[in-house]
Amino acid sequence: MCVSLTANDSIIVQHSAINMLMENSQVFLAFAVPFTIIPLLILTDNHELMGEFANSRLISVIGWTSSLILVFLNLYNLPATFISLKLATPELAKTIAYLIIMVILGLLVWTCVEMLEINFKKINHRLKRSIRILQ
Numbered sequence: 001m002c003v004s005l006t007a008n009d010s011i012i013v014q015h016s017a018i019n020m021l022m023e024n025s026q027v028f029l030a031f032a033v034p035f036t037i038i039p040l041l042i043l044t045d046n047h048e049l050m051g052e053f054a055n056s057r058l059i060s061v062i063g064w065t066s067s068l069i070l071v072f073l074n075l076y077n078l079p080a081t082f083i084s085l086k087l088a089t090p091e092l093a094k095t096i097a098y099l100i101i102m103v104i105l106g107l108l109v110w111t112c113v114e115m116l117e118i119n120f121k122k123i124n125h126r127l128k129r130s131i132r133i134l135q
Contacts, residue, residue: 023081030074030081034108037067042115075101 009017041063047054055063079097083090 023084026074026077027081030078031104033074034071034104035111037070038108039111039115041067042112075104 041055041060044050044053044055044063045060078101079094082088082093082097085093087093088096
């Protein structure tokens with residue numbers, strides 16, 4: 001898309017457009033990746049839900065480690081990306097980026113708590129039902 005939009009421009013302008021596209025995709029990844037990978041790992045680690053298809057310990061450790069590293073790197077790069085967009089002064093861009101990082105982490109924690117709370121409610125309900133049967 002960038003190449004077609006800049007087809008009549010010089011190679012330097014095309015290269016710059018592709019670099020800007022890559023930087024903007026990093027900003028999108030910083031938002032999207034945590035909300036897709038972390039809930040997916042929570043669900044696929046749940047043996048009660050997934051049964052025999054649940055992640056093994058090794059896959060779970062590899063998945064969580066790589067996901068947390070990826071999320072950290074995306075969020076770590078966000079301030080530099082905001083500065084490179086040159087939409088505001090570097091100090092303001094950093095402040096905006098850090099505020100967005102805090103919002104992302106807050107929403108991610110909320111998402112994880114909600115997903116885990118649903119599992120705890122199910123387990124609690126089954127536990128109470130089992131206790132009633134035993135009495």
